[in-house]
Amino acid sequence: MMEEHNCRIMISVLGEYVDGTLGAELCADLERHLATCPNCRVVVNTLRKTVEIIQEISADEAMSQEARQRLFARLDLMEYLPKPPGAEPERSMLHIRPGEPCPQCRIGVMDYDGMLSLVCPVCGFGEGGCFT
């Protein structure tokens, strides 16, 4: 009877206990109770595990690439849309403006060449080449 009474009191502090934020005194009380009450031990363990597995199944949920594209389009940010993982790594020219340091060698200053392509006069990095 006494034990049952304790179990009821303990419920309200279980949240803080599994989060590790329960004050020292209540924490010691609870642990004394847990040492003698196997049912409450099961409740604590399964409560922890419940949170843990829901965290686990949620961790890899992400927006689809199509939804991400629609979001960036709606926000008028298409030029900043990151490439999906696995796409060919490529330095985007979209962020670079004339007068900015070269993203490749970091020495030259990006400028237009005779063909009006933005290139680095030092290492040659730039958008040159043909339209495809």
Add this chain to the structure above:
Amino acid sequence: MSGSKSGTTSYSLTALRAGDRAEFSHLVESTSDSIYRLALRMLGSPQDAEDVVQETYLKALRALPGFEGRSNITTWLYRIAMNEALMMLRKRKPEAFFLEDMEKEDEEEFSEPYQIVDWCCLPENELISGESRKFLDTAVAKLSPALRAVFLLRDVEKLSIQETAAALNLSETAVKTRLLRARLKLREELSEYFGERMKSGLEPMLGQAG
């Protein structure tokens, strides 16, 4: 427990307020999966979740110049997103929203744990794959919007109690109460489900022995 998951990334508030698009796209890129996940679990439909995400950033874009930075910017985004999601839910299911009932519920005693089965020892893939996964999704979806909101922000998005309270405009006490209520409800559901799985896993063995 640690603070918010995205709390480690810092953004230049000055740039954001000034309308710097590169900085805003950086913010969108690093937070949109979390916002989407939250909206999806609140609403249950990928289409609705996508709408909420779009609305969230459009509103943020408009409100940023006046953002005072009193709360963390990601907490602020969660707050906008949660308002959007709750508004959509309210339109769809007005009967699920009786504020008084929610507050009354906060006063109630916690219902006593009923299922006492230690299913923690079940193999990991049994706990989180296939059919179990569907069951877990449903269990979360069955929580009332008020409990689900707290559980998702605190336990899935890993906001602190204080941040969760700020995002939902609730007291920290209400957050703690609802969080525990949500966790206990989920624990009951999961214990019943995995308890059954443990029994049905044992039966074939018992059958062989007999």
